[in-house]
Amino acid sequence: MPTAPYLFQPFTLRGMVAKNRVVISPMCQYSAHEGHLEDWHLVNLGRFAMGGAGIIITEATAVQKDGRITHGCPGLWDDAQIIGHARVAQFCRRNGAVAGIQLGHAGRKSGMQRPWYGNGPLTAADTARGDMPWPPVGPSAVPVAEGWPAVHALTLPEIETLLQSYATAARRAVAAGYQLIEIHGAHGYLVHSFLSPLSNFRTDAYGGSLENRMRLALDIARTVRAAIPDDIVLSFRTSAVDGDEEGWQLSDTVVLAQQLKTCGVDLIDCSSGGIAGPATSARGGKRQPGFQVPFAETVRAQADMPTMAVGLITHPQQAEDILQAGQADLIAIAREALVNPMWALHASQYLGHDTEFSDWPAQSGWWLNVRAGNSEFYQPD
Numbered sequence: 001m002p003t004a005p006y007l008f009q010p011f012t013l014r015g016m017v018a019k020n021r022v023v024i025s026p027m028c029q030y031s032a033h034e035g036h037l038e039d040w041h042l043v044n045l046g047r048f049a050m051g052g053a054g055i056i057i058t059e060a061t062a063v064q065k066d067g068r069i070t071h072g073c074p075g076l077w078d079d080a081q082i083i084g085h086a087r088v089a090q091f092c093r094r095n096g097a098v099a100g101i102q103l104g105h106a107g108r109k110s111g112m113q114r115p116w117y118g119n120g121p122l123t124a125a126d127t128a129r130g131d132m133p134w135p136p137v138g139p140s141a142v143p144v145a146e147g148w149p150a151v152h153a154l155t156l157p158e159i160e161t162l163l164q165s166y167a168t169a170a171r172r173a174v175a176a177g178y179q180l181i182e183i184h185g186a187h188g189y190l191v192h193s194f195l196s197p198l199s200n201f202r203t204d205a206y207g208g209s210l211e212n213r214m215r216l217a218l219d220i221a222r223t224v225r226a227a228i229p230d231d232i233v234l235s236f237r238t239s240a241v242d243g244d245e246e247g248w249q250l251s252d253t254v255v256l257a258q259q260l261k262t263c264g265v266d267l268i269d270c271s272s273g274g275i276a277g278p279a280t281s282a283r284g285g286k287r288q289p290g291f292q293v294p295f296a297e298t299v300r301a302q303a304d305m306p307t308m309a310v311g312l313i314t315h316p317q318q319a320e321d322i323l324q325a326g327q328a329d330l331i332a333i334a335r336e337a338l339v340n341p342m343w344a345l346h347a348s349q350y351l352g353h354d355t356e357f358s359d360w361p362a363q364s365g366w367w368l369n370v371r372a373g374n375s376e377f378y379q380p381d
Contacts, residue, residue: 004353005320005351005352005353006021006320006323006324007020007021007022007316007319007320007323007331007347007348008020008021008348008351008353009021011054011329011330013233013266013267013306014230014231014232014233014266015179015229015230015231015232015233016098016179016180016231016232016233017098018054018055018097018098018330019054019096019097020052020054020348021054021323021329021330021331022052022053022054022055022319022331022333022343022344022347023053023054023055023056023057023308023330023331023332023333024045024048024053024055024056024057024332024333024334024337025057025269025310025332025333025334025337026057026058026059026060026101026102026182026184026237027059027334027335027338028059028060028069028070028073029041029044029059029072030069030070030072030073030114030115030116031072032072032073032074032075033072035062035065035068035073035074035075035076035077035078035081036074036080036081036084037058037074037081037084037085037087037088038084041058041059041074041084041088042087042088042091045058045088045091045092046088046091046092046095047341048092048097048341049091049092049095049096049097050095050341050342050361051337051340051341051342051343051344051345052096052342052343052344052345052348052359052360053097053333053337053343053344054097054098054344055097055098055100055180055330056092056097056098056099056100057100057101057102057180057182058074058085058088058089058099058100058101058102058178059073059074059102060073060074060102060103060104060106060184060189061073061074061075061076061085061101061102061103061104061169061173062074062075062076062077062104062105062106063075063076063077063103063104063105063162063165063166063168063169064077064105064162064165065077066110066111066134066135066137067104067105067106067107067110067165067190068106068110068111069106069109069110069112069189070111070112070113070114070131071111071114071130071131072114073106075169076101076103076169076172076173076176077165077168077169079172081172082172082175082176083176085101085172085173085176085177085178086175086176086177088176089101089176089177089178090177093177095361098179098180099177099178099179099180100178100179100180100181100182100233100235101173101176101178101180101181101182102181102182102183102184102237103166103169103170103173103181103182103183103184103224104183104184104185104189104190104191105162105165105184105189105190105191106136106189106190107136107137107138107188107189107190107191107192107193108136108137108138108143108144108148108151108188108189108190108193108199109144109188109189110134110136110137111133111134111136111149113126113131114131117129120147120148121147121148121149133149135149135150135151135152136149136151136152137151137152137153137154137158137190138151138152138153138154138190138193138194138199139153139154139193139194139199139200139201139202139207139216140153140199140200140201140202140207141153142199142201144188145276153202156204159206159216159219162220163219163220163223164223166183166220166223166224166227167223167224167226167227168227170224170227170228171227171228174228174229174232178232179232179233180232180233180234180235181224181228181232181233181234181235182234182235182236182237182269183217183220183221183224183234183235183236183237183265184237185217185236185237185238185239186237186238186239186269186271186272186274187239187271187273187274188239188273188274188275188276189274190216191216191217191220192238192239192248192274192275193275194206194207194213194215194217195213195214195216195217195248195252195256196213196242196247196248196275197213197246197247197248198242198244198246198247198248198275198276199275200213210252210255214255214256214259217236217256217260218259218260218263221234221236221260221263221264221265222263222264225263225264225265233266233267234264234265234266234267235265235266235267235268235269235308236257236260236265236267236268236269237269237271238253238256238257238268238269238270238271239271239272239273239274239275240253240270240271240272240292240295240298240299241253241272241273241295242272242273242275242276243272243273244275244276247275248275250295250298253268253270253295253298253299254298254299254302254303257299257302257303257305258302258303261303261304261305265305266305266306267305267306267307267308267329267330268296268299268300268303268305268306268307268308269307269308269310269332270292270295270296270299270307270308270309270328271292271295271310271311272292272295272311287311287312288312289312289313289314289315289318290309290311290312290313290318290322291311291312292309292310292311292312293309293311293313293322293327293328294327296308296309296310296327296328297309297325297326297327297328300326300327300328300329306329306330307328307329307330308328308329308330308331308332309322309327309328309330309331309332310331310332310334313331313332313333313336314333314336316346316347316350316351317350317351319331319333319347320351345359345360356369356372357369357372
């Protein structure tokens with residue numbers, strides 16, 4: 001029997017078995033109400049499960065109410081929020097996907113505008129819509145940029161409370177049925193802001209040296225790992241570089257990954273940038289296909305742990321080549337899945353893995369296979 005393409009070989013980690021290596025990356029929808037997932041989230045994420053993805057990660061979910069990026073972001077700071085997440089997790093699992101969730105705190109970027117209103121600090125127009133501001137927090141009393149709100153530097157007791165919030169949210173995620181939990185440590189949000197020397201100017205145990213700046217990330221990882229069963233996969237999303245010579249570097253990410261591994265983290269999700277503004281990618285020129293893949297490759301080789309590649313991976317052959325070259329273990333698809341929610345099923349056909357619609361949901365695959373066998377199709381001149 002021919003060997004399946006790498007992209008469609010199962011991936012096993014702890015108690016998780018993903019049917020393939022296609023991951024739907026967490027993508028904020030800004031459509032929650034008081035932190036509760038709505039029908040939009042069920043339909044949005046459910047279509048990716050029907051579309052054949054192996055792992056689906058629910059968007060950045062706040063561990064504290066004031067840790068939301070926007071008023072429209074979901075949370076798990078309250079038991080009442082579990083049911084919405086359970087609907088999503090169970091639908092994904094029933095349709096063959098591993099259900100994952102990203103937990104985080106927006107830090108200095110909390111309480112922002114929804115992107116279609118400007119993607120910056122709240123304005124009078126936002127408050128008129130009912131989106132009232134709250135004080136953002138960070139490692140130091142330094143705003144994201146000029147014109148952004150003043151930041152409250154977290155105290156040590158507040159950090160301890162934050163750790164407990166992560167633990168409680170992680171338990172709620174498990175109760176909802178998620179099989180993978182990802183700590184959001186990227187894109188300028190709270191954990192990343194502690195890591196980067198561009199935003200962390202503390203002089204206590206959480207600032208200064210690389211060891212100290214990593215402390216919060218490692219504390220959160222240990223806390224979450226201790227709060228969840230052994231069979232739950234723990235991932236960490238990192239901004240592998242800040243895109244600034246004075247900022248966080250790839251070599252720092254390797255050290256962080258090595259330390260996270262000792263804390264029970266199983267997987268590193270390699271993104272980049274975002275420390276100095278609303279962007280979620282490294283600054284510079286026009287982004288190129290697979291521009292973050294070298295980060296995943298370096299971490300995989302030097303930290304000796306599985307990695308996820310993400311960022312302008314749009315074509316099935318591109319994804320297959322990354323896996324064949326040993327640059328990553330998983331391929332995260334984001335905006336391309338918004339273009340084509342059935343990207344994984346189409347990729348399987350493109351790579352010759354599924355030629356008879358056998359990987360498709362029976363409700364549609366049966367019809368499509370019959371049509372393929374008895375029909376001719378229009379071809380433009």
